[in-house]
Amino acid sequence: MPVCFAPECSSYQGHPGITLHHLPKDEKLRAIWLSRIRRADQPADLENVRLCSAHFTPADFEVDLRSHLVGK
Numbered sequence: 001m002p003v004c005f006a007p008e009c010s011s012y013q014g015h016p017g018i019t020l021h022h023l024p025k026d027e028k029l030r031a032i033w034l035s036r037i038r039r040a041d042q043p044a045d046l047e048n049v050r051l052c053s054a055h056f057t058p059a060d061f062e063v064d065l066r067s068h069l070v071g072k
Helices: 028-038 066-068
Strands: 020-022 050-052
Touching: none
Parallel strands: none
Antiparallel strands: 020 050
16 A cells, blocks of 8 residues: 655555655656655655655645546
8 A cells, every 4th residue: 555755654545635646757856855855765666656645735736627627
């Protein structure tokens, strides 16, 4: 079960009101994300690293208008 990679966070996939997000593929942006969560260790497999929505503000998200309109 995927869990949040942020230190001391116990959020997981299926936790009410929480969504998990993959790290960006862009190396510069990914480095910013990892530095902001202040995680000392670096995972061997970045493909499986996720951060939960609790570490973002609503302004951090882009709205997918198509999905929003069809109720996804």
